[in-house]
Structures are given as C-alpha cells and as structure tokens.
Amino acid sequence: MDYPTDNHLPEDPIDAKEKEDEETRRKVGEYLLANLDTEVSRTIPTFGGSDITPQPVRECLKTFVELTIRYARLERLFQGDVIFTLPAHTRIIEDNLTGDPLTDGRLLAEEERRTLELGSAPLDDFEEILDEKGIKIFPVASPFTAAGVLFGEETGPAILLTHPPHSFEGRMALAHAYGHFIADINPYKNRFCLLGSKLQESPEEERAESFARHFLMPLEAIPLDIDPEGEEVDAFAHAYEVPAGVARLQGLQHADPEALWQFPRREILPEDPNWKPSMPMRYLNFVLAAYHRKLLQPEGMQVLLKASLEQVEELLRWVRQEQKGR
DSSP: OOOOSSSOOOSOHHHHHHHHHHHHHHHHHHHHHOOOHHHHHHHGGGOEESOOOSHHHHHHHHHHHHHHHHHHHHHHHHHSSOOOOOOOOHHHHHHTOOSOHHHHHHHHHHHHHHHTTOTTOOOSOHHHHHHHTTOEEEEOOOSSOEEEEEEETTTEEEEEESSOTTSHHHHHHHHHHHHHHHHSTTTTOOEEEETTSGGGGSHHHHHHHHHHHHHHSOGGGSOTTOOTTSTHHHHHHHHHTOTTHHHHHHHTTSSOHHHHHTSOOTTSSOOOTTOOOOOOHHHHHHHHHHHHTTSOOHHHHHHHHTOOHHHHHHHHHHHHHHHHTO
16 A cells, blocks of 8 residues: 655555444444345235245244345355255256146156256255255244245345254155255245145146155165065165155055054154254354354354354354364
C-alpha cells in the first residue's frame, strides 16, 4: 500500500482492515442466523401428499425446512452456490413407462442402478451417493414413519427422514424419497409421505414405493433356489438391508410365507431406541468453518445445530482435542 508523504497519515491500515472484516463478519453472521419464520411458513403449505395439518407433522416440517434453508445459505457462503445434480431419465420416462406405477417404479430403479453402475449388489453407501449429488438429508425424530422431499430454487433438493438412515425404515424412506426426485419431475413438487398409509394407493406413492424396493433390492439379486428353512433368508435380508426382503421373496413365491415370517429379524438393522437425529456431516463442517472464521459464536451454533450450549461446547472441546492429536 502507498502512504501519503505529508503528515496527515490515514488511519492505521491494519486497524481499518480489521474493522472492515469485523463488520463483514457481523453481517454474514446475521445472515446465517436470520429469523426464517416467514420463509418457513410460506413453504410448508406447498407440501403435497399426506395430511400436513396435524401439529406434530407441521413441527417436523418446520424443522426440516428451516434446516434446509440454513444449509443452503452455508453452501453459498463456502461454495459460492448450491451445487447439486439430479437424475434425469427423460428418455425412459417419455418412451418406456407403461402407466402402471409398480412396473414403472421397477423400470426407473433399474435405469438408475445402471446409471450409477451398481449392478445388483447391495447398497452400502446410499447416503454417500446422495450426498455426492448434493442432496441434503435431514433426520428429524418423529412419532411417525415418513419421508419428505423439498426442492426449492434457493435450497436445491433435500430429503426428510424420521428414522435413522441405517435402519430398515430409514433406508426405505430414503429410497422412497429419491424415487420422487426421479419420477415426479416437470415440475418438481414438495411432498410429505406418511409411509404405509392409505396414501400409498395413489399412483405417485405406489411408484415411489416400487422404486424403493427395486432400487434397494433388484429382482436379479433374489436367489431362485433359496432355502426358506435355512439361514440364507436371514443373511439375504441383512445383506440388502431392506425390510421388504422376506416379503419380496414371499411375493415371488420363492419360499413359504409362514416359514419366512417365523425367522427372527430383530438383529437385522435394529433401530437404536436411544437414537437421536444427527446433523449431516457436511452441514456440521460448514457450521464449524463459520465458527472458526469468527462468523458465529457458540450461541449462534446452537441455532444452526438445534443443540444446547452444553452440547455445542462439548463439540468444540472434541474438535480441539482432535486437532491437538494430529
């Protein structure tokens, strides 16, 4: 920087820069922590599908929408934009679909597996696949089993889960929601799906459910000679991590229904009774980055992480310990 040669020197440039940075940080922090009630209230009525009038449902959606908006703001701050890719199977949707939701769900699942080069193998990293596509996933604990899909111009795609992603219910809900992103396009629509309800009889829900079952466990993966009295059934359902495993075998008449349902399944992807929702790792990293750049104080992290101050301080202590250990 060039300084003037007279005695009227400007304010110390370091101090001026620091004040400018401090003001910028303050404004960014306000942006990240802004009250979102208006945006959330405007978004919730756009969810189609199951009834969203019950208060527990609205509270669940409120948390989901708010977190998705905050996530998108962090993405813009650190990435420059909300970056995502969605599956585009326009050809098969236009040329190959039959109008039967169960058949069409299968066709779309097979196409998506081909696109992702998955073959017929079990999905060990479904969450990672969606995260790499920029699809946000938020688990929100609720007394019901549901999936939600949100697609906004400002937020990009997001999925709501009410069960752990690695439980039977969570994986099915995740695949069900992904099925909506694949099939229900032009335009994309926000949806809230109470899984297992009568709504499943609608064509859109039947297609998404069919997609989920075939995507998680394709037909060619099902052994035709499986022994219903042996351990293969249990091992097969465990490998594919899908609760419909034994039911699919039953429906395809590969084994006696009574024998199948007598197999103990409680050890197959059990749901932890003490499970509490956890934030997506990428979202958590963004929040920590904002803290380290002095854009957020611990109190601000509380808002973004839906956590107590004690939990935030515990997280920061853990991060410091990890950094010391490197």
